[in-house]
Amino acid sequence: MPHPVMDPTLAAPFPKAALPMLRNTQLRKNVGHATDVIQAKRAHLVAEKTDWQQLRSAASAIRAHVLENLGPYLEQFESRCTAAGGVVHWAADAAEARAIILDLLRQEQASEVIKIKTMTSAEIQLNPALEAAGIHAFETDLAELILQLGDDEPSHIVVPALHVNRSQVREIFARRMGRTDLTDDPKTLADAARTYLRQKFLSIPTAISGANFLIAETGGVGVVESEGNGRMCLTLPRTMITLAGIEKILPRFQDLEVILQVLARSATGERMNPYTSLWTGVTPGDGPQRFHVVLLDNGRSSMLARPVERQTLKCIRCAACMNACPVYRQTGGHAYGSVYPGPIGAILTPQLMHLEHAQTLPYASSLCGACYEVCPVKINIPEVLIELRARVTDLERKQPARFLDPMFLGMRVANGIFASSGRFRAAQRLGRIALRAFTGKDGWIHSLPGLGARWTMTRDLRGLPEETFHEWWSKRNKPSSNSVSKETVAR
Amino acid sequence: MRTSLFITCYNDTLYPETGRAVVHLLERLGVEVEFRPTQTCCGQMHANTGFRGEAFSQAKRFVRLYQDAESVVIPSSSCVAMIRDQYPGLFEELGNETLRRDFAALVPRVYELSEFLIDRVGTEDVGAYFPHRVTYHASCHGLRALHLGDRPFRLLAKVRGLEQVPLENLDRCCGFGGTFSIKNAEVSSAMLSAKLTDVLATRAEYCTALDNSCLMHIGGALHREFAGMKTIHLAQILASTEAVPAEATL
Numbered sequence: 161m162p163h164p165v166m167d168p169t170l171a172a173p174f175p176k177a178a179l180p181m182l183r184n185t186q187l188r189k190n191v192g193h194a195t196d197v198i199q200a201k202r203a204h205l206v207a208e209k210t211d212w213q214q215l216r217s218a219a220s221a222i223r224a225h226v227l228e229n230l231g232p233y234l235e236q237f238e239s240r241c242t243a244a245g246g247v248v249h250w251a252a253d254a255a256e257a258r259a260i261i262l263d264l265l266r267q268e269q270a271s272e273v274i275k276i277k278t279m280t281s282a283e284i285q286l287n288p289a290l291e292a293a294g295i296h297a298f299e300t301d302l303a304e305l306i307l308q309l310g311d312d313e314p315s316h317i318v319v320p321a322l323h324v325n326r327s328q329v330r331e332i333f334a335r336r337m338g339r340t341d342l343t344d345d346p347k348t349l350a351d352a353a354r355t356y357l358r359q360k361f362l363s364i365p366t367a368i369s370g371a372n373f374l375i376a377e378t379g380g381v382g383v384v385e386s387e388g389n390g391r392m393c394l395t396l397p398r399t400m401i402t403l404a405g406i407e408k409i410l411p412r413f414q415d416l417e418v419i420l421q422v423l424a425r426s427a428t429g430e431r432m433n434p435y436t437s438l439w440t441g442v443t444p445g446d447g448p449q450r451f452h453v454v455l456l457d458n459g460r461s462s463m464l465a466r467p468v469e470r471q472t473l474k475c476i477r478c479a480a481c482m483n484a485c486p487v488y489r490q491t492g493g494h495a496y497g498s499v500y501p502g503p504i505g506a507i508l509t510p511q512l513m514h515l516e517h518a519q520t521l522p523y524a525s526s527l528c529g530a531c532y533e534v535c536p537v538k539i540n541i542p543e544v545l546i547e548l549r550a551r552v553t554d555l556e557r558k559q560p561a562r563f564l565d566p567m568f569l570g571m572r573v574a575n576g577i578f579a580s581s582g583r584f585r586a587a588q589r590l591g592r593i594a595l596r597a598f599t600g601k602d603g604w605i606h607s608l609p610g611l612g613a614r615w616t617m618t619r620d621l622r623g624l625p626e627e628t629f630h631e632w633w634s635k636r637n638k639p640s641s642n643s644v645s646k647e648t649v650a651r
Numbered sequence: 652m653r654t655s656l657f658i659t660c661y662n663d664t665l666y667p668e669t670g671r672a673v674v675h676l677l678e679r680l681g682v683e684v685e686f687r688p689t690q691t692c693c694g695q696m697h698a699n700t701g702f703r704g705e706a707f708s709q710a711k712r713f714v715r716l717y718q719d720a721e722s723v724v725i726p727s728s729s730c731v732a733m734i735r736d737q738y739p740g741l742f743e744e745l746g747n748e749t750l751r752r753d754f755a756a757l758v759p760r761v762y763e764l765s766e767f768l769i770d771r772v773g774t775e776d777v778g779a780y781f782p783h784r785v786t787y788h789a790s791c792h793g794l795r796a797l798h799l800g801d802r803p804f805r806l807l808a809k810v811r812g813l814e815q816v817p818l819e820n821l822d823r824c825c826g827f828g829g830t831f832s833i834k835n836a837e838v839s840s841a842m843l844s845a846k847l848t849d850v851l852a853t854r855a856e857y858c859t860a861l862d863n864s865c866l867m868h869i870g871g872a873l874h875r876e877f878a879g880m881k882t883i884h885l886a887q888i889l890a891s892t893e894a895v896p897a898e899a900t901l
Binding site: 174175178179182468486487489490491520522523524525526527528529530532533543546549550551552553554567571572574575577578579580581584588591604606611614615617618619620621622624625627628629630631632633634637 | 658660662663664665666667668669670671674686688689690691692694696697698699700701702703705708709712736737740791792795796822823824826827828829830831832833834835836837838839840841842843844845867868870871872874875
């Protein structure tokens with residue numbers, strides 16, 4: 161497999177990027193199996209909560225409230241975090257965030273850092289920037305470690321190595337750690353990772369994390385995780401740098417009561433995630449003594465102004481939408497050309513790119529609605545997808561090259577046809593005649609030219625019947641029409 | 652009881668037998684059916700592909716055409732979902748207050764077929780006879796947008812001679828998605844392939860649904876593969892009787 165492209169400015173259009181994934185039988189088996197397992201666990205634990213819909217509504221309301229009052233809450237977070245000994249930095253875009261983090265690491269004279277899984281750092285493509293500056297980042301999340309050692313990229317935001325199975329993990333560890341003694345047993349593999357990582361935790365004094373929550377009321381930061389590697393990173397180093405999107409705010413500590421309940425169930429199918437770390441500024445003699453938070457905008461504030469698209473920022477990154485998505489199930493995450501794959505990625509990535517890139521992602525959905533149904537904060541993803549399709553179409557309308565694009569042409573012609581019933585009837589008659597040439601003796605169409613070939617590549621199409629419903633109705637209800645019995649036979 | 656049939660553009664053109672079945676079924680139940688000949692399309696294809704202005708003109712057309720109807724029945728769950736879920740946003744965005752109000756008054760009287768039968772006519776047993784093994788495919792819009800729930804199963808349960816076979820992964824999309832099936836034809840085909848595996852595992856004679864667009868997709872692949880299974884709209888099963896079996900209307 162070629163190295164996955166995770167930069168939306170460079171990625172191929174979704175339909176093209178999906179092709180090698182569809183041909184990869186191992187990947188499809190891994191993704192299908194993993195999403196089935198997570199979905200079954202989630203469904204079981206959601207079913208036991210009789211108040212699940214109320215919890216969803218509460219979580220949705222908290223997140224919507226945050227977005228309506230984001231400015232004041234961010235300022236509150238900044239002042240409380242600063243008062244507790246943290247340093248808050250503001251980054252308008254990815255480049256600024258990278259520069260801030262690099263500058264902080266230079267002050268620390270760091271040549272190595274340990275990292276907790278942070279998708280936001282992948283969003284700003286931090287690791288390559290660190291490497292270029294001579295700083296090596298060690299991923300400490302097991303899945304991220306597997307990907308880093310395997311020279312691979314995340315395909316899922318909660319289970320980044322979801323597309324890799326344990327035999328592949330054994331092979332990567334054997335190759336990169338020199339551990340030829342390993343088996344496919346998960347415990348043996350986890351032990352190998354633990355041995356490898358333990359020396360890093362104990363020897364590297366600088367860490368980078370993401371954040372699940374920024375609590376405005378206390379200035380505190382929260383990270384949830386399953387492995388305990390995060391707890392190591394958050395307690396052992398001298399210096400901690402946390403990178404967080406500005407939308408990660410929760411107003412009050414008490415809001416965790418709702419959010420943690422829906423997050424763990426939706427993300428990993430657990431009642432509570434194994435490790436929840438919360439810290440506020442610095443505490444003398446306990447944990448990191450220098451603490452920085454980099455608040456990243458990178459396109460987020462521009463989304464706030466749009467009432468439909470704004471809900472995208474309610475996301476708490478549980479990934480339930482990708483586990484439920486029948487498109488993601490077939491393609492896995494790499495086809496989306498972004499660290500954010502699946503339905504949430506299909507709406508988030510194009511917006512982070514100001515619709516200048518990733519324009520095919522809003523179309524990477526059959527609008528089946530499975531994502532909306534499982535979303536714990538009720539993001540109406542199909543609604544946002546349709547909104548973004550309208551915006552992409554409006555941009556494309558202005559491009560002269562699109563004027564003769566078959567899809568555009570077809571849509572314009574169809575609109576003219578549907579505007580008048582006379583034209584619609586004429587088009588039906590014309591279509592019937594035109595399609596006759598493609599209709600086989602069995603009455604079915606097996607092959608069509610142009611855009612139609614995109615249909616007939618895998619499906620037949622029944623030839624057009626000799627009589628439309630409208631024609632049948634007109635005949636049947638003609639005032640001069642014959643007796644009922646005759647009509648019943650003609651039926 | 653009177654109702655106005657909105658047949659939908661693609662049923663009118665590609666699946667007139669579904670429309671004929673709706674008429675025969677409703678008339679048999681004592682409902683007077685009317686058909687307004689100037690109807691065309693609800694605008695779903697344009698809206699879902701991003702052509703919002705075009706969708707708006709079709710939405711406006713729909714409201715104007717049916718605002719005085721006693722009720723409207725539509726044998727296509729995705730078109731009903733378009734009307735219920737997308738029209739309000741379209742009218743609000745375009746700031747057309749009159750249209751928004753007229754729509755709000757009309758929409759409670761717009762029914763998907765199984766809703767009309769159970770909620771409006773108030774019957775589950777429509778007196779149908781269809782002696783075949785049948786599996787029901789729950790179209791995404793019927794399932795998640797309209798929340799049809801067990802309505803189709805209750806209707807099927809009362810059809811004499813019919814044997815229902817449950818479909819695995821009932822809530823999973825067949826991959827049609829309108830222009831998605833063209834723009835992302837390969838991914839759509841992969842989804843269809845997975846659906847076909849479940850459909851064929853039922854060993855049913857017919858796969859039925861409340862949306863001919865899904866059936867066009869599933870049926871297109873069944874035909875391509877000489878799979879020995881047919882698709883049929885639920886309306887045609889419900890219209891079927893001993894005297895006039897559905898096969899005669901296909």
